Amino acid sequence: MFSLPALLYLSAFLFSVGTYGVLARRNILVVLMSLELMLNAVNIALVSFGRVHALTAFAGEHSGQIFTLMVLAVAAAEAAIGLSLLLVIWRRWNTIDLRQLCRLNG
């Protein structure tokens, strides 16, 4: 059960759930959380491939984990920027509904 395909299927499932959240929800907060979910799904795949490749790795023993650390940093930057955009939107239009933000002109 605890094998590489099981981990990859788990990762694929979490990624699809995140896709559903991004497409189906109208609340910007939940859309941002679904993005975090998708990033985490990718992290699972990276770490499990890094684990099974640990001996044969040509880039180094921990390259999968180091890639995941970079994804973590990108996720932190993305959350900070996304949430401050959300704050600006809330102050300006008093809404967190994505469907009300579909016009290009402010």
Add this chain to the structure above:
Amino acid sequence: MSPGIEQLFFGIAAVVATVSSLLVVTRRNPIYSAMFLIVMFAAVSVIFMLLDATFLGFMQLLVYAGAIMVLYLFVIMLINPRDGDLPEESGVTEKSFAAGVALLIFSLLSFAISHSNEVERLSSLGPIPLIPEVSASHGTIRAFGLELFQKHLLVFELTSVLVLAGIIGAVHLASRGRKDGSTAPSAAGKGLVNTDV
């Protein structure tokens, strides 16, 4: 730990991650979504530790469940959406469209996983706890740090620039909305309205 125990823990963590991720995208109130997202991050952290990525599991808990989710909760507290402010949810057609796209992605990924020669070769090595190829120090902070600062130093420095740009952008954006405070009921705005009257 014996392989059986690891399998049990992996099963529990996988089920918890699956269920709580479904709850994240279906709850109406964003507070509940955030809480279930924290549960999901904790389950993923357990999976990382089972994969001999101990340091990364702790980083997952600290950065995701600690820092990022506190940021989300602070923003939810700041905008404090009442029940009427929560957007009405999508209709059945939009939801089924989104579910169709998600299902398509999942089936494509599953097809790729089940038909990949590389995955088959790697999984023929047996369950992950039985692959004895890692050294005892694999995933510890020492081994991880040595490799990070010897082989991947440039990437690390570039990441720090990225995070710095993110901080500056976030501070700029969050303070700009307050200065020209168009619709926000700020003190300056109220003063202007009073002098006009």
